[in-house]
Amino acid sequence: VELRKGKMTPEQCKANLLKGNYFGTMLVKMGVADALLGGATYSTADTVRPALQLIKCKPGNSNVSGTFIMVREKDGVEEKYAMGDCAITIHPTEDQLVESAVETAKVAKKFGIDPKVAFLSFSTKGRAKDDTVTKMQNAVAKAKEVMDVPVDGEMQFDAAVSPTVGQLKFPGSPVAGHANTFIFPDINAGNIGYKIAQRLGGFAAY
Numbered sequence: 001v002e003l004r005k006g007k008m009t010p011e012q013c014k015a016n017l018l019k020g021n022y023f024g025t026m027l028v029k030m031g032v033a034d035a036l037l038g039g040a041t042y043s044t045a046d047t048v049r050p051a052l053q054l055i056k057c058k059p060g061n062s063n064v065s066g067t068f069i070m071v072r073e074k075d076g077v078e079e080k081y082a083m084g085d086c087a088i089t090i091h092p093t094e095d096q097l098v099e100s101a102v103e104t105a106k107v108a109k110k111f112g113i114d115p116k117v118a119f120l121s122f123s124t125k126g127r128a129k130d131d132t133v134t135k136m137q138n139a140v141a142k143a144k145e146v147m148d149v150p151v152d153g154e155m156q157f158d159a160a161v162s163p164t165v166g167q168l169k170f171p172g173s174p175v176a177g178h179a180n181t182f183i184f185p186d187i188n189a190g191n192i193g194y195k196i197a198q199r200l201g202g203f204a205a206y
Helices: 010-017 020-029 044-055 094-110 131-146 157-161 163-169 187-199
Strands: 067-074 077-084 117-120 151-155 181-183
Touching: 010 020, 020 044, 067 094, 067 187, 077 094, 077 187, 094 117, 094 131, 094 181, 117 131, 117 157, 131 151, 151 157, 157 163
Parallel strands: 077 181, 117 151, 117 181
Antiparallel strands: 067 077
8 A cells, every 4th residue: 555655545455466466566575575477367568567566666777678588499509689678668768778778688697698789770870861760879879888798789680690791781890790689679679579589480488
C-alpha cells in the first residue's frame, strides 16, 4: 500500500497480491526471493508492470530496457549475441538508447560475451538522411563518452556482422564486422529482428 500510495487503494493492492505476477514481484522487492522468472502465462506487459510499480529503476537509471541473449550451436561452437531493447521501450530517445546500450553491454558480460556494441540502422555511416538515422548517430556519440567497450554506428546489420561488408561500408571501425551486442533504433526493429534470428536462424532466445 505504501509503494502504491495515491495510485491504488488498499483493496486494489490486496487484490493484486493474489495474482502470481504481483506476489512474485513483491517477494523480490522484500528480499525474500532473488529473482522472478515470468512470461509463460503472463504477457510481457503484465510481467514487467509490477516490477516498474514496485521495484522501479535502480539508482542512477531513468529508463527500463530489455536484453535478449541469443544462443546457437554451430559446428560444435556456441555462438552468443546480446540484443537490446527488443521488449520494453517503444520509441526510445537518444538518452534512452544510450542507457539501454550501457545495460545491454553489462548483461552481455554476465553471459560471457566481450561486448562490441553496434548501434543499428537501415543506414551505415550517414549514407541515408532521416530523423531515425540522426537519432542513432547522436546516441552513438553520447555512448562513446560513457562506455568503456568498443561502440560504433550507425550501421546496417550486415556491416555489423560481416568483416568483408563491415570494412567495405565502415572502414576503420573497431566494431564493424565483429559486433556481438546490438542496439536497435526502436522496439519494432528489435522485436522483429530477434524473432527472425530465433525462428529462421535457429537461435534460442533468453
